[in-house]
Amino acid sequence: MRFNIEARLAYAFATPCEVLLLLEAARSDDQIVHAETLILPPQAEMARLDDDGNGERRAVFVANGRADITYSAQVEVLPRNATLAGERAAAIRELPSEALPYLRSSRYCPSDRFTRFVDRQFGRFAGGDKVAAILNWIGQEVDYVAGVSDASTTALDTFVDRAGVCRDFTHLAISLCRAADIPARAVSAYAWRLEPPDLHAVAEVYLGGRWRLIDPTGLAPIDGLVRVATGLDAADIAFMTIFGSAQLIEQSFEICELAARAA
Known part of the structure; x- marks a missing residue:
């Protein structure tokens, strides 16, 4: 199954604060990120703190004043076996x-x-x-x-x-x-x-x-x-960790399935 996802965040920062984001789809064995865009406030200096072990995508930046953040991606989720019955727990x-x-x-x-x-x-x-x-x-x-x-x-x-x-x-x-x-x-x-x-x-x-x-x-x-x-x-x-304080203005999250491509 293939999905479009989007996150939109808007926060107000009275003073400059560093912000850790965990919004981006992970790179893992059971899903493929085909395309993605992360938009941060203009002039925001971003550093990556990705976790290769778990495939997590971490971004850190400094926010001040109003900060609008948008993340969008197209992700394919591979078939997963959700069966629990009979599965063995390891010693x-x-x-x-x-x-x-x-x-x-x-x-x-x-x-x-x-x-x-x-x-x-x-x-x-x-x-x-x-x-x-x-x-x-x-x-x-x-x-x-x-x-x-x-x-x-x-x-x-x-x-x-x-x-x-x-x-x-x-x-x-x-x-x-x-x-x-x-x-x-x-x-x-x-x-x-x-x-x-x-x-x-x-x-x-x-x-x-x-x-x-x-x-x-x-x-x-x-x-x-x-x-x-x-x-x-x-x-x-947590999708956002603020090293300081901020006021939420608005935020939204969306995910929708993309129609399967014709063979």
């Missing part, structure tokens, strides 16, 4: 070194607090079946409700409140998977068919010898996700 000793950090607790994912619950609730399952059971439990027990969480909300808060948005669903799924000794990490993505359009927080779990995308909210098809960034939790995948 810790079999995991690649790059997966090991995603077994540990992090700022928004205190997985060590969920070990007893996971053992009792999901102990009869293994591997991909356990992840599927976790996602099913979240879908039944947690309501998608805007405004009940904020930037400080952790997976433990969401577990208690039983409500949140994509970020909260993702943090809870990651925490439960890590508590089950299954590596899990956060992913930001442009999400086809998500309403309203936004940068969507989803997750990846390491099963069957590779990373597999999952959407704990169930709101977007896996083949309609254009990945941007990956990390331990939301702190690592």
Whole structure:
């Protein structure tokens, strides 16, 4: 599937600030960036801090006054196997070194607090079946409700409140998977068919010898996700990090499918 994506941001900066952007589609094995344009304020000096390991595309620039930012791209998402049933979870000793950090607790994912619950609730399952059971439990027990969480909300808060948005669903799924000794990490993505359009927080779990995308909210098809960034939790995948302060003027995100080309 091939998609057009576009992000438009407008912020006001009272004083010069450095800004880190994570808006650009990642260069990864499961998607191809065919064309893209990043437009920053005139005279903005940009530096690249790309992460070759995850294919992330990071841009840093200095903003002052009104800053208008536009990113557009045409991205092809290759077929993904979203099947979880029957997939094997690797023993810790079999995991690649790059997966090991995603077994540990992090700022928004205190997985060590969920070990007893996971053992009792999901102990009869293994591997991909356990992840599927976790996602099913979240879908039944947690309501998608805007405004009940904020930037400080952790997976433990969401577990208690039983409500949140994509970020909260993702943090809870990651925490439960890590508590089950299954590596899990956060992913930001442009999400086809998500309403309203936004940068969507989803997750990846390491099963069957590779990373597999999952959407704990169930709101977007896996083949309609254009990945941007990956990390331990939301702190690592924010689309904009401002080293200072700024006021939001407006922002929008769009993704639409391109018609298949005739053979």
